[in-house]
Amino acid sequence: MNCLAINKMASKQKIGYKCRIGGVFFLLLASIAGLVAVAVIQDTWKSKEYGLQYGIVIDSGSSRSNVFVYEWPGEKQNETGVVTEKMNCRVSGVSISKMKVDENKDNETLQGFKKCMGEVMKKIPAEKYESTPLFLGATAGMRLLHAENEQRSNEVLVTLREYLTSLPFMFQNASIISGQEEGLYGWITVNYLMGNFLQKNLWNKYVRPQGAQTVGSMDLGGASTQIAFAIQDDLSGPDYMPVKLYGYPYNVYTHSFLCYGKAEADKQGLAEIIQGSPDPSYIMNPCYPIGFNITMKASMIYNTECIKKPPNYDPDQELFFVGSANSEACGNIVRSIFDFETCSSSQCSFNGVEQPPVTGAFMAYAGFFYIARAVLSEGYTVLNDFNASIETFCHTEWQQLKANKDWVSEQHLRTYCYSAHYIFTLLSQGYKFDENTWKDINFASQVKGTSVGWSLGYMLSMSNMLPSEEIDVFPMTDPLFAGLIFLFSALTIVTFVVVFIILIRTCY
């Protein structure tokens, strides 16, 4: 036989073994490559099969509306951290809480909505319009209007619903969300984006991350400010919201302070300053920089539910403010809008509101971020540095300030000495952050490229994308995938056995 002939020739025999071993190794490599390819293709196929999904949330705040478009791979809707922001669009015109006063302004705002929605329609494939949920949530501006004039707030919502229903999307709801919902949804957004609720382990199973810690959330809007953080104790009360997410219970403390958003706090401070000034045509404002002055109509300050109107109030009265740049005096004005004394429980933030001690890391976004960035820096800071930089900021002359911070609009810049004192007082004396806990506050506006706010958490909750039960997803659900994995695994094992036999034969 041929075989015998080969056996006789030692050199030929060696080459034969080499070829066989080479062939077998090739097969081994090929089957491993096959396994990897199947696993990779599985992933790509899946997202092709399900495609991307979209959701739209309109955040109607007290100063403006913003339209957010979110995107996620369809098959992964219950995973944490997979939803990202596709685009956002700022609606021009007045905020919705100022609608139904002047028809021209309403039309301007509706044009603003149309312009943004036109852009949204370009970003979402037309065949997905019908399956894209659309929500509108209104916050503190509308809460105030609802308290002041319920009929007008209802009319605004009716008009908006009419408009939103006419769009090709799956319109869900346009409503005023409560302060607590706003706080809770902000907390959900932060922790969802950071992947704090759920993690895939080595076996592709979902588990709660090791030593899972959630991050607290602090939001500063125009008319209200929210704080929310998870606590260990099972305290209960109106500000404690027990939620169960992915099979794990959290007790979230959350409070929203109406009238303590940036714009309303500004007005409260101005009202204090006016009250202490004898001459309305020359009011020294210690929170404005040297070299700055401005004339305001009284209605710009008093036309809000947050402030009691003075006796013989004239909305058209002109008030003239001159900057006197006195950081210490400004700090005193800021503190006067808080009540740190009243408290009927063991610990309070301010105005008699119960709050357990702050624990863990926090993210401070929206107004907190913009003010901190203008005064000192974004990211993490030290309490004393923050405090010291406020004084420097407040004592910088107006022309110099404009030159130093040319990326901040003048309209905001002139208020930032006050606002910096405001957020410092709110965080240190209100929420009671000290030198140790302040270090854990991250002043930021985004996580992984997605804006942080209540809107994402709201959409996730409203579309049932945050299951309360544990989720268990095994990788081998697809029969083709399982079959291919089985085939290549078998091939790998067979090849290993063959290699083993050849090696034994060569050695003995």
Ligand SMILES: *[C@@H]1O[C@H](CO)[C@@H](O)[C@H](O)[C@H]1NC(C)=O
């Ligand atoms: C709209 O939202 C409000 C407040 O969140 C809720 O009470 C109402 O049930 C919602 N309506 C629909 C149709 O989902």
Ligand SMILES: *[C@@H]1O[C@H](CO)[C@@H](O)[C@H](O)[C@H]1NC(C)=O
């Ligand atoms: C107000 O500011 C302008 C410059 O913006 C300046 O010309 C004017 O003298 C100031 N008025 C007072 C009373 O300080």
Ligand SMILES: *[C@@H]1O[C@H](CO)[C@@H](O)[C@H](O)[C@H]1NC(C)=O
């Ligand atoms: C901030 O600095 C001022 C002096 O500029 C000081 O009086 C105050 O106690 C400081 N606040 C805190 C909370 O450290």
Ligand SMILES: *[C@@H]1O[C@H](CO)[C@@H](O)[C@H](O)[C@H]1NC(C)=O
């Ligand atoms: C997501 O969760 C919802 C409700 O818990 C469930 O009906 C749905 O099938 C889940 N989707 C996926 C892809 O797991």
